[in-house]
Amino acid sequence: xxxxxxxxNMTWTDSTCPVARTLDLVGDRWSLLIVRDAMDHAxxxxxxxxxxxxxxxxxxxxxxxxxxxxxxxxETAISGRRQVYVLTEAGRDLFTIIVAMRQWGERxxxxxxxxxxxxxxxxxxxxxxxxxxxxxxxxxxxxxxxVIRDGE
Amino acid sequence: xxxxxxxxNMTWTDSTCPVARTLDLVGDRWSLLIVRDAMDHAxxxxxxxxxxxxxxxxxxxxxxxxxxxxxxxxETAISGRRQVYVLTEAGRDLFTIIVAMRQWGERxxxxxxxxxxxxxxxxxxxxxxxxxxxxxxxxxxxxxxxVIRDGE
Numbered sequence: 001x002x003x004x005x006x007x008x009n010m011t012w013t014d015s016t017c018p019v020a021r022t023l024d025l026v027g028d029r030w031s032l033l034i035v036r037d038a039m040d041h042a043x044x045x046x047x048x049x050x051x052x053x054x055x056x057x058x059x060x061x062x063x064x065x066x067x068x069x070x071x072x073x074x075e076t077a078i079s080g081r082r083q084v085y086v087l088t089e090a091g092r093d094l095f096t097i098i099v100a101m102r103q104w105g106e107r108x109x110x111x112x113x114x115x116x117x118x119x120x121x122x123x124x125x126x127x128x129x130x131x132x133x134x135x136x137x138x139x140x141x142x143x144x145x146x147v148i149r150d151g152e
Numbered sequence: 153x154x155x156x157x158x159x160x161n162m163t164w165t166d167s168t169c170p171v172a173r174t175l176d177l178v179g180d181r182w183s184l185l186i187v188r189d190a191m192d193h194a195x196x197x198x199x200x201x202x203x204x205x206x207x208x209x210x211x212x213x214x215x216x217x218x219x220x221x222x223x224x225x226x227e228t229a230i231s232g233r234r235q236v237y238v239l240t241e242a243g244r245d246l247f248t249i250i251v252a253m254r255q256w257g258e259r260x261x262x263x264x265x266x267x268x269x270x271x272x273x274x275x276x277x278x279x280x281x282x283x284x285x286x287x288x289x290x291x292x293x294x295x296x297x298x299v300i301r302d303g304e
Contacts, residue, residue, distance in 0.1 A: 013181070013204075014185070014204075014205075016267055016268050017188075017257075017268065017269050018253070018254045018255070018256075018258045018261060018262065018268050018269070019184070019185070019188050019250055019253045019254045019257060020185060020188070020257075021257045021261035021262070021268075022253040022254070022256050022257035022261060023181040023185060023253065024181070024261075025257075025260075025261060027179075027180070027181040027184060027253075028179070028180060028181060029165070029175040029176070029179040029180060032171070032175055032179060033165070033166070033171070036169075036171050036172075039294050040298075040299050052165075052166075053165070053166075070260075087294070090259075090260040092294050093256060093259065093260065094256060095284060095293055095294050096252045096255070096256065096282050096283065096284055097249065097252040097256055098171055099252075099284045100248045100249040100251075100252040100282070101171045101174040101175065101179075101249055102171045103170070103248070104170075104174050104246060104248065104249055105169075105170030105171060105172075105173045105174035106170045107242075107245065108177075108222075108242040108245065109170060109173035109174060109177060110170065110173070115168055115302040116168050116169065116170050116302070117168050117169050117301045117302065118299070118300045119297050119298070119299055119300075120297065120298055120300055121286040121287075121290075121296060121297055122296055122297075123286075124300075125286060125287050126287065127284055127285065127286055127292060127297065128284075128285045128286060128287050128288075128289060130248050130252070130282055130284060132248055132251045132279055132282060133279065133280045134277060134279055134280060135273075135277050135278065135279070135280050136280075137280060138273075140273050140279060141244070141247055142239070142244050142247050144273060144274055145271050145272065145273055145274075145279065146192075146271070147192050147269050147271055148269060148270045148271075148272055149269045150267040150269065
């Protein structure tokens with residue numbers, strides 16, 4: 001499922017920039033916290049409300065938008081009695097962004113003696129550090145990369 | 153420079169979660185577009201205003217907050233006549249998040265025939281795909297990872 005198919009009538013902030021399109025689709029604090037919680041087993045409106053602490057009207061709006069944008073899908077729970085929200089394939093693929101945000105936060109938004117949650121693999125070990133590389137696996141950074149726009 | 157030192161009196165949305173702290177510091181659309189442009193040679197108020205197209209009062213607010221949060225620093229331009237904004241070390245380290253957003257957007261927010269800008273290395277080749285891995289370099293995803301909270 002490609003959200004681009006769902007958003008044919010979006011007004012993009014900067015239509016040729018993939019960073020800007022991503023921000024138009026998921027770039028607000030509550031949307032990304034909802035995605036974070038969906039990755040951590042939250043499914044119902046109440047789950048998201050309790051985890052994020054967001055006001056109900058904002059949560060209603062963000063869930064609706066995430067469905068419209070192809071990030072979440074509504075499903076009927078197995079009990080048949082309530083609606084739940086499940087990540088689409090595109091939503092699940094936001095994992096890399098969430099991990100990048102988590103790792104930046106760990107490096108820059110905590111003092112050394114402050115406790116924080118940790119994301120671990122099946123053996124209980126923290127993940128490796130995400131590092132941008134070129135196609136050959138060599139590390140790159142802001143200084144060694146450049147944005148090329150169409151027609152340049 | 154660690155933004156945590158600058159934000160001693162922040163009210164965090166979810167204080168033990170590094171994803172949430174990152175979103176509290178940089179998680180709105182305009183802040184991340186400003187960071188994107190700072191990585192692409194924008195320096196002055198006018199640069200940011202022209203690139204993002206954001207309203208001047210919002211830009212003023214977001215630049216002030218990014219300075220307060222330790223992401224940008226104000227400097228006097230070499231000409232001595234105007235202020236410019238330069239990424240701090242923590243701001244430069246947002247590169248991984250910006251690259252992750254760019255790559256997700258390329259995969260999910262563009263139709264096959266739509267043109268978009270590209271981030272390239274010094275040889276002009278696109279970057280490799282960022283992929284979360286465990287400490288041994290093995291790929292992990294939503295299903296093979298888990299959030300551990302303090303005390304669990």
